[in-house]
Amino acid sequence: MNEYIGHESQLYGVEAKRLCGGKGDGMRLFEVNNGRGLMFTISADRAGDISRLYFDGKNLGFFAPCGYVSPQYYDNKGAGFLKSFTAGFLTTCGLTAVGSPCIDDGEELPLHGTIANTPAENVNTWIDDSIHVKLTVRDASLFGHKLILTREYVCPLDKDEIIIKDNVKNIGNDKTPYMILYHMNMGYPLLCEDSVVTVASKKINARNERAQEGIDKALIMEKPQLGFEEQCYYHEMEKGLAKIYSPKIKTELSINYNTDELAYFTEWKMMGKGEYVLGLEPGNCTPDGRDVIRKEGKLRFLEAGEEVSQTITIKLERK
Numbered sequence: 127m128n129e130y131i132g133h134e135s136q137l138y139g140v141e142a143k144r145l146c147g148g149k150g151d152g153m154r155l156f157e158v159n160n161g162r163g164l165m166f167t168i169s170a171d172r173a174g175d176i177s178r179l180y181f182d183g184k185n186l187g188f189f190a191p192c193g194y195v196s197p198q199y200y201d202n203k204g205a206g207f208l209k210s211f212t213a214g215f216l217t218t219c220g221l222t223a224v225g226s227p228c229i230d231d232g233e234e235l236p237l238h239g240t241i242a243n244t245p246a247e248n249v250n251t252w253i254d255d256s257i258h259v260k261l262t263v264r265d266a267s268l269f270g271h272k273l274i275l276t277r278e279y280v281c282p283l284d285k286d287e288i289i290i291k292d293n294v295k296n297i298g299n300d301k302t303p304y305m306i307l308y309h310m311n312m313g314y315p316l317l318c319e320d321s322v323v324t325v326a327s328k329k330i331n332a333r334n335e336r337a338q339e340g341i342d343k344a345l346i347m348e349k350p351q352l353g354f355e356e357q358c359y360y361h362e363m364e365k366g367l368a369k370i371y372s373p374k375i376k377t378e379l380s381i382n383y384n385t386d387e388l389a390y391f392t393e394w395k396m397m398g399k400g401e402y403v404l405g406l407e408p409g410n411c412t413p414d415g416r417d418v419i420r421k422e423g424k425l426r427f428l429e430a431g432e433e434v435s436q437t438i439t440i441k442l443e444r445k
Contacts, residue, residue, distance in 0.1 A: 150194025177214035187215030188313030188403035225413030272298030295433035307409030327361035
């Protein structure tokens with residue numbers, strides 16, 4: 127017991143809050159502070175994703191122009207996802223569709239699936255030698271797929287880390303497609319033209335002709351530009367590791383994961399004015415749409431009762 131304090135929240139902890147006003151009105155937020163300079167916000171009504179991420183008071187993620195948007199405003203037609211794409215540091219895409227809108231196996235699928243606009247259930251928090259936030263997200267319907275995402279965040283009190291432990295289970299009686307992508311969005315001042323980005327890849331493939339134009343500078347960041355058209359790259363990984371270092375704030379963020387669990391890695395480079403973001407995105411697929419992934423023979427399925435787990439560790443260092 128610390129004799130200098132009256133309550134542990136003087137130093138560290140997790141607090142539940144609600145937003146007031148605007149399209150985010152009523153949304154549940156869980157703010158985590160490890161007492162060492164690491165602070166992040168879990169958006170319980172958006173699949174338990176990470177909306178804000180700060181280190182030593184500096185912002186690390188990207189916040190889209192729409193800001194916080196409650197799931198009640200979600201448009202599930204085509205690219206309507208973008209109207210409520212807060213981005214934040216983490217948006218989970220899936221669980222049965224990732225990437226481009228399409229029609230696959232007779233089903234109309236929206237951009238990046240629906241899980242990011244699904245509220246979490248059973249949010250529990252506790253503290254031991256780490257701060258824990260655990261929740262479930264139900265992606266299920268009558269006569270459709272039935273998946274449950276169980277997510278636990280672990281934030282040690284003696285390290286500047288966020289460990290994401292995800293488990294996805296098919297609770298239905300039928301085999302179902304399973305697609306997931308961790309859309310992690312780097313923003314200013316972590317991201318700027320001086321930032322150094324490294325990805326443990328052995329080969330980089332351009333998604334399209336636009337990306338091919340800049341493939342030699344895929345990992346070189348640039349100043350914000352008017353009318354910049356996004357570029358998307360697929361990295362063939364040697365191991366599950368990507369880093370970004372900002373000399374502006376002397377901070378390095380690394381993403382560590384198991385390529386046996388998440389075999390694909392996508393880099394989304396968007397250097398636009400006011401739309402300045404770098405996506406570093408491990409997943410079990412690329413964001414080309416489920417129809418394309420199926421045709422390529424790369425579509426993952428979960429059998430009835432089957433479950434899989436993924437762990438991602440985000441590390442922060444002062445350098």
